[in-house]
Amino acid sequence: MKVERTDLVFCGQAKLRKATRGIVLHHSGMVCATPARIHAMHRDRGWRGAGYHYLVAKDGTVYALRPEEEVGAHCGTHTALGRPGYENNRETLAVCFEGCFEPLPGLDCDEGMEERQIKAARALIAGLCRKYPDIAYLRGHGQMPGAQTSCPGRYFPLAAFAGLTPRRAEK
Numbered sequence: 754m755k756v757e758r759t760d761l762v763f764c765g766q767a768k769l770r771k772a773t774r775g776i777v778l779h780h781s782g783m784v785c786a787t788p789a790r791i792h793a794m795h796r797d798r799g800w801r802g803a804g805y806h807y808l809v810a811k812d813g814t815v816y817a818l819r820p821e822e823e824v825g826a827h828c829g830t831h832t833a834l835g836r837p838g839y840e841n842n843r844e845t846l847a848v849c850f851e852g853c854f855e856p857l858p859g860l861d862c863d864e865g866m867e868e869r870q871i872k873a874a875r876a877l878i879a880g881l882c883r884k885y886p887d888i889a890y891l892r893g894h895g896q897m898p899g900a901q902t903s904c905p906g907r908y909f910p911l912a913a914f915a916g917l918t919p920r921r922a923e924k
């Protein structure tokens with residue numbers, strides 16, 4: 754499948770991921786999102802730049818954001834124990850979907866996902882699972898340990914991506 758390169762400029766030092774055990778699915782939280790907009794938002798949070806590795810646009814275009822071999826910034830948590838959930842980021846790849854699949858007051862929302870976006874994401878995820886044989890799980894952001902978020906939203910079709918991770922995973 755084709756992945757569009759982006760020329761995002763990251764600041765600071767890259768950290769390389771030592772393990773890749775899961776894929777975490779996110780929504781952009783905006784009905785329209787571009788690589789540049791996500792990159793700018795994440796830089797504004799003081800991060801190196803876009804925290805997701807990929808963005809799947811509504812038209813089915815897949816964009817590469819943060820280099821795939823790097824640790825992302827997308828599902829860290831600050832739990833009640835006061836420990837940052839850096840582990841979540843350290844072993845996962847992040848795929849973000851353009852759209853806001855959670856109804857939030859005053860914001861536009863997507864009540865479902867179009868087939869071309871699903872299809873593109875399935876191809877991307879299947880490819881990542883082949884490339885990283887240790888991938889054992891595929892979860893929505895809110896299903897990650899310590900996460901307190903509605904991401905990727907109640908209208909996000911998680912079931913459309915079930916079964917893409919290999920069975921060997923369940924050890």
Ligand SMILES: [Zn+2]
Nearest residue numbers: 779780894904
């Ligand atoms: Zn998220």
